[in-house]
Structure formats: C-alpha cells, structure tokens
Amino acid sequence: MRDNPRTPAAAPVRPSRRNLLFGTAAAGALFAAGCTSNENNDSGGDSADSRQAANAADTKPGKEVTIGFAGPQADHGWLNAINEQAKRRAKEYEDVTLQTTEGSNDTAQQIGQIETLINKKVDVLVILPADGKALTQVGLKAMKAGIPVVNLDRVFASPQAYRCWIGGDNYGMGLNAGRYIGEKLKGKKNAKVVELAGLDNLELTRQRTKGFDDALKNYPNIEKVGRQAADFTVESGQAKMAQLLQAHSGFDALWNHDDDQGVGAERAIQQAGRDDFLMVGGAGAKRAMQAIKADNTVLKATVLYPPTMAASAIDLARALGQGKGVGGLAELEIPASLTLYSAVVTKDNVDDYLPTGFS
C-alpha cells in the first residue's frame, strides 16, 4: 500500500494500482488505502463492489462541484508540482470546476484570497496554507459558512477548521531514510552518518530530523556525526554541504532532506571530489530519480514526500462535494485524516515512481 499515495498521478498504470491496492488492503493502514481507493474506483466499476460503500465516488460524471484551491506561491519544484497535480486532476473530471488563487506566501494575503473563495460560495475548499497555524481562523470561517475544507499537508491548529486533512509524513520521511541507511550500513562498525537538513525554522524539518534520529537509534553501530540546515535552495545546499564535507573527512552515509537543495549538495560533493559514501535524498524530484536510475552518482535513494497528495485532495474534495465516501472502505464518509506513506525510491523501484517525480 505504500505505493498507493503516489499513483493517482500515474494515470496510465491504473490496473497495476488496483492490484497494489488489493495486495495491501489487508495491511490495515486504512487511511492511506482509503485515499487511494478512491482512485481505484475511478478505473472501473468491476472492482470489489461488495466491499465498497454504496455511495463511493467514481469517475462517472456526477453532481457539478466547484472546488476552490488556495496554495502558497509555487517558488520551488515541490510546490509547483502540487499546483500542477491539482489542476491536472481537476481537469480529468468533467463535473469539477477548479477556482485557483494566485499562490501567496504571505499569510494575510492568503487569508484574503480564501475569504474571496468563501464569498464566491465554492462548494469545497482545498487549502495548502503558507502557515497552517496562522490560517486556522480562515479555515474555521469556511467550515462555519458550510464549506467543507480539505486541508492539504500543512495542518491547521484546530481539527474544527477542516473536514479532512491529507498530507505527507515528515517524521516518516526521516524514519524511512534512517531505516534505509541503517540497513545499508548494517554490520559496518563505527559507521558515520551526516544530515543535511532543510529550513530549521520549519517544524517539518525538526520532525524529519526526529524521525531520522529515532530510526538510527535502532542501529547502535551508526553515529550521526554532523548536521547542518540549508534552506531548501540550491545555493544553500551547495554552501552547507561544502561545509559538511570540510568538517567530516570521512563518513558513510548522507541524508539530504530535499532534492531541490540536493542539486547544490551534489555539486558541492562533486567539487570536493568525494564519492566514498552513499546519499539519500528527500521529496522525490525527477532529476534525483533519474540519477538514482542511472546509478552513477553517490545518490542511491530518495524518500518521497509525494506531491500527488494534491491530486488526491481534489478527489476528496469532489467526493465531499458530491456527498460520497471513498471506495475500497466500508465507511460511508471520507476519513478525517490521511497520512501518506514516505516510500523509499531506489534503483529497484524507481521506474514505478518516475512519472510522479517533479522538476
């Protein structure tokens, strides 16, 4: 089921997605399954109808739904992909009209934009807040106005401010990165690991680091010897990685939180002429996946933070607007929260994930 969260974007591979779903439905992590089984249902009416809620959403045109979408300014690859995924997904449905706002990183501005959408009386709102806590009030306002809110990724401070939250798992990202590195270095005595974190001002960075540290605790032979925080930009990635390389003349593995800053980090590694360690990325950029596939750099894996969640959010919003649940689950209503799985993309499975990579 870990494959599911990203598959919504991969329209051409629907049959295999269904197989994946069935293979993993028993696993019990029903939230993620619920999310994707909505997609699964899209692919045809022959799926396990008996197991689905009678009113599950499907691809057949239904009641017209106007979805308001408000996201931050798409100033880097991942956010750009979020917008793309949402727009593309909305286009696939005949019955969905998408009203998007200008992306903004300014809290006040984003509040204004969302209020405009509320005044326009859209049926459902999908909100990726620039700052989750700061936008809680406007989420509450929308809910009070009777507009269900799908809160995307950055969570509001109050559960009353959204009907459904869907997002990535930052802690899980760190956990899986740590596990992957732990398994790779298993049996190696006094293994050293360094971490190139993202923007330290963000809570998500701390969660990623915590997950990473927790995973490494399972491997007593590994010690994290260094950590520096870049700020998700190529420039900072290069600068901080160069410092890390200078500080640690030998280490066995590196986890870089973000593939965007990874462009700079890999440049620094190249400039330092180092190749004596393995590198794991984060987020899942197309460029990183191509490098993993080519297998000619230190980059051997990347941990996903799937932007396809935006497409899933549109699915959820549509289901909400049509008053339907999601397929594949017994529930009549869509879940209140969906945490996506942070899969580790390696050379072995990179082909499955390449279509979801963002540039």
Add this chain to the structure above:
Amino acid sequence: MLNQPGGRPGSATPADAASADAVPTGTAPTGTVPTGTASADAVPAGAVAGSVAVPAKAGPPGAPAGGPPGGTRSARDRLWSLGGLRNLSLVGVLAVLVTVGGLTKPDEFLSTDNLQLVLTQASVIGVVTVGMTFVITSGGIDLSVGAMVALASVWATTLATQDFGLGGILMCAVLVGLGCGLVNGVLIAYGGVVPFIATLAMLASARGLALQISDGSTQVVTVQPVLDLGLPDAYVLGVPPLVIIFALVTVAGRLVLTRTTFGRRTVAIGGNAEAARLAGIDVRRQRLLLYLLSGLCCGIAAFMLIVLTGSGQNTNGNLYELDAIAAAIIGGTLLSGGRGTITGSVLGVLVFTTITNLFALNNLQTDVQQIAKGAIIVAAVLVQKGRTSHA
C-alpha cells in the same frame, strides 16, 4: 568626507572627529546651509583635484590620501585613517575567529581546502557587496541585489541561453544585471523615485520574473565548460577561478572608489548631493551609473553562482541585500552615505563567511549560528566605535 572641509576645523579633536562620523552632514541639509557656499566651492575642488593628483599612501594599510591642500587635508587624512582603523578592528575580529577555529578544529579549519572553501563561499556575496558599497557610499541603497542575482541566474540558465555556451551564459547574466541596474538607475536618477522604493519594486518584480521564467523549477546547467569552472581542476595554482574573479572585482572596486573621478564623485554626492550638484557634478548621471554598477556586479555574481551551484534557481540570492548591507556597514561604510571602503566591506563579508564556516565545522546548528551572528555584528560595530572614539 564632505563635512570635513566645510564643517570642521582642522584642529578638531579626535572626539570631534568621532562625532563628525556619527552625524554625517549629508543627512541634515540644514546643518550645511551656513557653510553651503564655502563647502560647495571647497569640496568639488577636492573631488576633482584628488582625481588628478596622484594619491599618496598614508596611515594604515589601504588608506589612500591626497586631495585638497591645507587644513582640509589633515582632516581628511584623519578620516581615512579612521577608516583604516575600522578595517583594523575587523582584521582583529577575523583573527579572533581564526584563532577559535584553529583551537577547536585545527585539522579541518587550518587547511588549504578550508581556505579555498571560505573564499569561494565569500566570493559571490563579496562581488555583490562591492557594488552595494558604491551605492551606499553615494547615499543610496539597493535592495534589489538578491533579486537581480536570482533573475540573472535564471535567465542565463534557460535552455535557450545554454545553447550559446559559456560565453552566452556570461553575457546573458551580465546583461540582465545591467538591464535591471539601468531600470533602477533611471527611476532613481531621472524619475525622482526614492532609492529604497525603486529598488524594493525591482526586488519584487525581478523575483517575480525569475519565478515566471523558471516556473519554480531548478534549471540545471549542462554546459560543460561552465561546470568545469567550478571544479578543482580549474583552480589556478590552488586558487579557484571564482576567488580570482572576486579578487579582481575587489581590486577594481577599490581603485575606482579611491582613485578615480568616478569614485570621488560617488563620495561627494553621498556626503552632500546638493553641494555636489552646485559644484558641477552631474548628480543624476552619477546615480544612474552607480545603480548600473550595482547591476553589473549582480550580473557577475549571478554567473559565479551558476558556476558554483551548476544551476539557476529563482530562490538564488536569498537575502543578499541584507547580507551585503550588513557586510558594508560593519566594514565601515556609512549607511547615510559620504564614506565607503571596499576593503572594509570585503573584510565584513569574510567575517560572516568565516563565522558560518567555523560554526558548521563545529556542528553548531542554525539557532546558535543566528544568535552568535547577531552578537558578532553588534560586537564588531561596538569595537569600531570604541576604537574611533579613542583614536
């Protein structure tokens, strides 16, 4: 420098000099009114004469003198030597940092690799700071430097530009920088827009345009000569090409500011633009040229950043404006104009880069780094103040 001939007698005590430092005449036009005519006469004479006469070295390293004769000369010498002391105190800060680095991480810190690293990391922002120093010295400000670097780096790494190879990328980056600088300059010099506002507007639009061109994605450079320029094989006698560019820009900037008519005019309009105008300096043209110069530096910096990171991204140059201003200020350039030192600015940049390096080598995290940086800025400025008042 303008205040010296007009406002202060040559016999001023050091304390007076310090207060003259603290209260630049340019900011308070009324203060200069009584002596307006006199200074208008004296200053341009100094400015022009200074450019003609061969400047003599005087006082601390890098403190050029030369200029108007008589009583004004000693006042000016003293001012320059104060600038030298400023540099000296920054050298002191740098020495402390190096000592700390040498004690805490001797192997990593005191190595050729690390010197290359620090200088390389300082080079991009260093070039930007040189341009910024000119603008601030003239009494202006350029908030758009980071955005110009971003725009130039994005524009120069589009697939269309990459077709033209290294030359095309370099040309494009420089032209975009100059273009933005031209817009800034025309708005400020001929449009009457306040520098703060004009460059703030440029900051917003250049970032927007960079985002539009790149569509938020990272544009990876595939032109091999450009990539090679940032790799160890391209180092000349162990000196990275980026550091060489940085050094050349620094030397050129220092010469232009201290030894040319252009530099003296820059200082003159920063000290008192009205007096400079009355003295026959084409203030508007000078301002236009200064913002062009800042744009040029940003274009060069953008190219360097492309070489350094092997890519162009619209988030490049984040907060460069603040870093450059901070470096210039702790270097001893007056935010209100009228005095500027390229050497000081470059030392300021080196201090910041060394701090970052030192903290990273000791595995200190962002929070500690930021706190310490703030403290060190305050300390550096206080040390300077102390030195100036005791000079």
